[in-house]
Amino acid sequence: MVVKKSGKALLREEGLERTDNDLDLTSWPQVNMINQKNYYTEFLKRDDQFLAYRSQNEEARSRMIKEARDKDRALAQSSRVGEDGAVDAVDDPSTEEAIAALGSKEAYASKLIVLHVGSQNLRIGLGTDALPKTMPMVIARKWRENESEENGGEPKPKRLKRDEDYTHEDSDKVYDNWFGEDFDSQYATMASELRVRMRNNKRRVLPNSREVIANFNRKSFPDTITEHNDPDRVDWTEIPRNPKEAPDFVTGEAALRIPEKSIPRYKLFWPIQYGWFNEEDYTSRNQLYHDISRIFEEAFRSQLGIKDLKELANYNCVFIIPDLYERTYVTMMLDILMRDLGLGKVCLQQESLSATFGAGYSISCIVDIGAQKTTVCCVDEGLCLEESRVNVKYGGADVSETFMRMLLHDNFPYSDINLKRRYDWILAEELKRKFVSIKDSDVVVRTWEFHLRASGQDTRKYVFKTYDATALAPMGYFKPSIFDHSQKLNSRRNFIPRSVDLYDGSPNDPISIAQIEVIDFAAGKSATENGALPDIANTAQINSTPSKERPFSLLSRLNDVELTPRSSVAGSPGPEGTPNPDRDTPAAGDLDKPSIFHDPVFEKTKIAEERDKVLPIMPLDLAIMTSISQGARGDDRKMRDFFGGIMLIGGGSKVPGVGEFLEERLRELKPGFQKEILVGRPPREIDEQVLIWKGGSVFGKLSSSGNDSWISRGEYDMLGSRLLVNKCMFAW
Template sequence: MVARKSGRALLRDEGLQRTDNNMDLSSWPQIPPINQKNYYTDYLKRDDQFLAFRLQNEEARNRMAKSAKDRDRALAMEKQNDLGMAEPDAEVDGDTNMEDAAEEAPTEAAGSKVIVIHLGSQNLRIGLASGALPKTLPMVIARKATSNESEEREEPKPKRLKLDDGSPMEPEKMFGPEFSSQYTTMCADLKVHMRQNKRRTLPNSKEMVVNYNRRTVPETISEHNDPMRVDWTEIPQAAPEYIIGQQALRIPDSSNPRYKLYWPMRHGWCNETDYDSKRLLFLDISLILEDAIKMQLGLTSKKEWPQYSCVFVIPDFYDKSYVSQILEMLMREFAFARVCFIQESLAATFGAGFTSACVVDIGAQKTSICCVEEGMCIDNSRVNLKYGGADVTETFIKMMLYDHFPYEEINLWRRYDFLLAEELKKNVCTMNEAGVSVQVYDFHLRVADEPTRKYTFKAYDEVHLAPMGYFQPSIFENSHKLQGRRKLIGRSVDIYDGQPNDPVSAAQSEILTAIAPPPANGQVNGESQPNMDVQSTPSRSQQPSAVNRVQELDATPRSSVAGSPVPEASGTPQAGGAGTPVVSGQAHGTSQPNRARPVEERDDILPSFPLDTAILTSIAHAARSDDRKMRDFLGGIMVVGGGSLINGFHPFLEERLQSLRPGFAKDIMIGTPPRDLDPQVVVWKGASVFGKLNSTNDSWISQLEYDRLGHRLMAYKCMWAY
């Protein structure tokens, strides 16, 4: 039996014992591993470690030091005067000259060096923060082209169907059976509602309108007899490459050379449909802003611009790519000293002087809803709908053509027809049922190089049903609004995980889920959904049933339906409670994983939803079952924007909301901007007030900060979670 060797013997006999000189294997320093239980770091955990906060604190310290020096100097001068000590002549003369200069120098008005910009789909509002009202000009640019916009598009606007041989169809059939069916249903519903309200209706009102419009002929008026003739834009011999603003809209369609209109913003988005490159799109935006600053504000020299700051209004539901591009434009091309951003709804509350409100902003092509509480927009209450006053204009023209409008050649792609349609809508449309009767109206058609024609026509319920599209948006023409979306400007993604990082809203997601078509097999993740689920909605054309859904969720005798019990959910409201008036049955914005839709898929869904239901959905997500908050927001609904300037719109909206939520009927109140302020300029006015708060506003971005950090500063400088 072989004896076992000890460890020392093994090292000696087997050659395993170390015999070197104990030198390290490498000259690189060896760092021992840290103790995982005790290590600690404060990296990026204090404000003084961020450049944005350091510069801000440094500026505050410099300001305090300057004020302390000025105070000490003033005290020393007072002491010398009390003791009767004479100062050197040079110092006395210098101080005297400084005091005289200070007295003679005029004090600048607050905000006189701040430019406020509110950029919309149809109009641009710009002005100095010290001004009372902004300058308003169309957000359009006309560029040289081989053909204008009406010649480029073969189909007129509104789109009309034609027979196989190319001849026009009858007015009752030219817009298709779907529009005819909806229009007829709306007419019948209005007649029933008017009878319930004891309003007198004539049984043959439609026939009177159609018969009169069929036989009326226009009257020709010579140019020297037309006191309201239009001054058209004259094209000089050396035609410019582009024309901006109101002058662009007044270029004759038959001009030589031809000009084509471009609208950089459409439906609250960048207009990716009419542009072929992102660079040209933002170039047009910068040209329009540059022309407005020079012509409207009088700042003709670009050398003066670095002395000014800029407050830019962005949508509540914004795209980060758009905000980053605008920030780069203002910093690089315009070289403003400082720039800050403010959201539309927050600016509206600043302009109206409200601390909390539900802001409903109805623009030309976009309607936004957001609840603001104590100077902050509630993220989950933000709603963005893609319709506005321009849709009402087009629908009104379609309804009039349906009833044999005498000017049947109207085409909204033509500039003079577009301006005429806008004027007709402002003068004729009303939401007051007392104004629904057969009335005679007239208008003047003014075309360049042609005599003026005066038309007379009759209208009945078209003046009321066209703005009713806000509450039945399926009557609007929505087929073109998603064309070109994401063609030029991609979705913003996080630099770390590559996931989309644009802002999201529970209220907007709820609406998109309600609008979305159902899955082909009626199942979600392999589970069949009950009939009350939104995924079981038969089709998009049945969106108005969402209003009935709101009434079902309100546990009142009026809203109960026999044989259809209220869905059992944690968010189901009790009698008189602040339940969620939503469509999908989810409890106060609580998302359910099996019903979530990917972001890419939601880009293919057009947010077009009844306005009254959308307002209640937004408020429900803002209140989150708090009865007091629900009543506060329902009693503080403020409607702004040019799309709300329809006669009788506010009481009509109030009546609709009360019918949907009878338990809160006494609390619902639609407010208007105070001090008789124009609803179209409330947002700009609030942004101008915000621009004057230099001492308390920490959201300014300076050139030095932008040079070092770029658009990453937005995460630290915005007052909201960017």
């Protein structure tokens, strides 16, 4: 008979009874399970958890302590002892504080450097300077041949036909078809349109003006002036004939004054071209990096008087970048300033926003016509409207080249001009600056003269006549097909790749809806024909893409998973019966057929590559209309404000009459805004070329004490370019 045992007896006999003394098995702290229904974390949710904000607060606290100590010390030193032995304070301490504050501001401004880099010129100056110093953004290096001897000495502008046996005695011979039938037809069309416009404006038009100037120029001979009789002779840069004594490089104005036949030879390098890095003349990123660094170093020494570069650690720098920038450009320039040159702090500022700071405007449409690029951007309340940014690749340099083409077409007496030669390029810029005008009153037959000065040659004085070429060349802003764009995309993305997203590898350079409209217009994808304005209201919904993705956060990724699942980069298997891309190779004719497989990263990369193949070109008036339409976004009041605040800046806008002509073109495109459209110049007679630099100087001095956009050396050494997410005033 089996006896049933109790639970205690069973535990005792089977060895299951607990015999420990309730002590923990380890001394390591035990963490209790969290309540899965209610948990919370503060990770990266407070400003003091970010290095950028934490360091800023620490600097502000240290500054307050220092100012308090300085104030107490000043009060103690300024007190005086009376006859009775009592200590009397100063009569007016507020005056002393004002003087001390003024001294501190001047001391800060004297340590502030403002840099504005362009494709042709570099503008640099201190915060205490009223105007910047301007120097060419060029460096000359020892080379096997100069730039005019490369490619077999092919001239610029390129001539399709050149009669070497032509002499001035052959009066019946005419230079024709030098630049192709396309240029001749466009030149004739623009001349015909100008005559119609002048007749409508009650201007007198002579029918044979072109023949008069052609016959005069054909028979014009130069006069020779000896060097000692030339009061404006040029001081050329002397190069020692011994190659060991010759400098390795020369920058700035001295580089342009190196003789063409110097021994050893020097070649000019322009690191920035058309607003991009120059990947045509360079072969490596390091060479481009070092040339920019050398130009900056020599500018600090020659223009600012900073002989020892170790002193740059005590200087702050406001660096002005384009509105529609490339991330690689910004990060590379920031790396040069912080690590290569060793500046103490750097602040980034956009060009159009700096222009509004310099002009004192709160809302405006900034049109910046530079040497090789033109930008349009709407600024409202201290912000560049992202979707309104436009960047087209033509400028004042295209006007110079086109002006020379038109003069050569009209039998220009100096027929051997070659813009690849340094002295000829300087001459072309001088002729454009003196003679080009878009005013109707200046379109008459006029006689001009100029002096050609070349190293080792006597000065030659030329006399020539012009008619409508002086007005038709700057009209290329409104008909850019007259410009030569054939070489502007050469070697694009040769050794500097585009910036990509850190997480999925997709291109992340900023883009705007207005710029997409420009690219589609240049590619012929726009619905308009014959120069009509695109229907932006209908195409905005199709082409609208955000210029910046949302910042990465875990919560947003979880929401994306719950609401709209994100496609995997690797793809997912298709249903039964569908071909496997890894196993089945499609035929050559099936490559263009739509596929069920979706790869968002590949699609973004392909779109970016297609856009890089198109040079963004659009007439200036249409570009302004596109920018304002995207900046206003249907708000009629803002559109009227932007039309009434169009401001022309940049060296290319200094052509007489271009503002009035632009205003007339815009009123033709927008008849309902006749009274609102106003195109103006910078106020207070500020030079159009230095307004952006002036605005950067004003911004740098205003933000001396509490601006969170300054990047310090310690922060950059720790985080690098990742710091820009928290430091930029614009969407990075």
